[in-house]
Amino acid sequence: MSAALKTQAQIRIALAAAVEAAAEKHGWDIHTIPNVELEVPREKAHGDFATNLAMQLAGQAKMAPRAVAEAVLQHLDAAGTHIEHAEVAGPGFINLRLANDWLHDVVKDIAQQGPDYGKSNFGDNKRVMLEFVSANPVGPMNVVNARAAAVGDTLSNIMDAAGYDVSREYYVNDAGRQAHLFGLSLLARYKELAQVEYEFPEDGYPAPYVKELAQIMRQEAPDLLEKPQQEQEAFCKRWGTDRIVEQQKADLAAFGVEFDVWFRERDLHAGQKLEKVIEYLKDQGLLYEQDGATWFVSTKFDDDKDRVVVKSDGVPTYITADMAYHLDKYQRGFEHLINIWGPDHHGYIGRMQAAVQALGYKAGSLEIIILQLVNLLRRGERVRMSKRAGEFVSMTELMEEVGKDAARYFFLMRAPDSHLDFDLGLAAEESQENPVYYIQYAHARICSILRQADSDSVQCPSIEDAALHLLQAEAELDLIKKLSELPGEIVSAAERRGPHHIARYAHELASSFHSFYTHCRVLGEEEALQGARLVLLKAVAQVLQNSLRLLGIAAPERM
């Protein structure tokens, strides 16, 4: 456990004991002892930590909040907590100021834990699957897919660091209507190139990339047209979607996103999984026939209306495959499922939650995160996107235009449920308006000092030998406090499913460092102080790296 979390834990224990002692003395009738919440006050004058527990207890104790706080403080045993000063303030807060030595422990912690600093076992190794992106394998990915990739990947990183056993999965929808139409479109282009009479499918994919694929396919399968029609169609669907999936894999890898599993819908069909789900639901009495179709009584589980699982033409609907897929997820041993969906799928949540319950799992075990839309702007002007007109900014184009680091940061700096304005010009610009450079620059600056020290043959002391107690300047203490916050930030970002907390944290840390940089000199200071500051610099670089790694953003040594 990190020094910061350990210190906080000790403080909580001491406060809880004080509450108990005070309760006995004053005869408080306390049924529920509130969890001792420590917060870092906004105002520096309010100390290092504050708790509102006296205000929470006031009702049960039948005493004024400030009086409760006083009583608690009278019984507080500060041994082992680093607490230097405690006082009652405002409406009944208990403000705690700590001795600076706890911060020096933080620096030691970072030196010892290195890349692991910030990790915790909060998640208790719970097996969690995050399914995200899952774009249809019929064409290039769009900017919402890109946002999903950045958010899903970073949330996975964060939950992993918070002690969950995380698996990333991509569901390849290669067996549905879209895939079928895509296959037909590909076949039509193939025939067109072979100068054979063809018919382009209604609702097909007319975009140029289909024709390009058809050209490649002609070389790989020159005698395709000699096969029966049904085989031609099946081949095109399989070959085409496989091809697109390979492209998606490559594009996502370039975006820094790698999945543990690419799950094919067609494997569900091949394994008779849809039939099995339908049979199961039938056995549970959750199906009925109407108008020639088979319906699932999802209203029994709070859905708005019942849903068709098998259409009157005998073809199962999308949700049938999705039920089979989610059953498979549970059967693979995942305790908690998180799906990240685009805003156009929110209407689908109710039926999916119903499905999960029908399959015998708890409603809360499936969690849906809905990402909101991305508005693309160029110099403040909205970029109109229309798939039909072919005016469409793909994930790849986005990356080419702004680069991986800026793209990821822009997607990660906002809460997932917030509509996102993404200014292409701003993201691509290497200017002070662009926050990603601000963070990276902090890291590059540190590396620059370390390089300078190296070439001046200045020795950086070991963590044991460093005179950390010399780090007393306000800018130094503020910086170390910021360093101490990473483990807690990771836990809270994991709990709240909020990758943007880490993006903000990285920015705040960079800000603390830049301030330190202008207020404190490193090289040329008296030797012991210089050594302590060099150790501090290394710790800051480490924490910047750890934060940026969670975000999937590079920590450059030079800029």
Added chain:
RNA sequence: GCGCCUGUAGCUCAGGGGAUAGAGCAUCGGACUUCUAAUCCGAGAGUCGCAGGUUCGAUUCCUGCCAGGCGCGCCA
């Protein structure tokens, strides 16, 4: 019509029952003979959409309304 998301500084957004509501950008004023000025320091800027309710306390929770976005298929 119903459902979901959003409404906080000029702009883009954090925050989330409690202390004087924060950050970046923009604006204005300062700071490089010294480790990268892609930086720092300071100033101004807010009826937290509106109206009720719950509470000792609401910007935060509840209800209604208004505005913007997105959905509402035997498509996926």
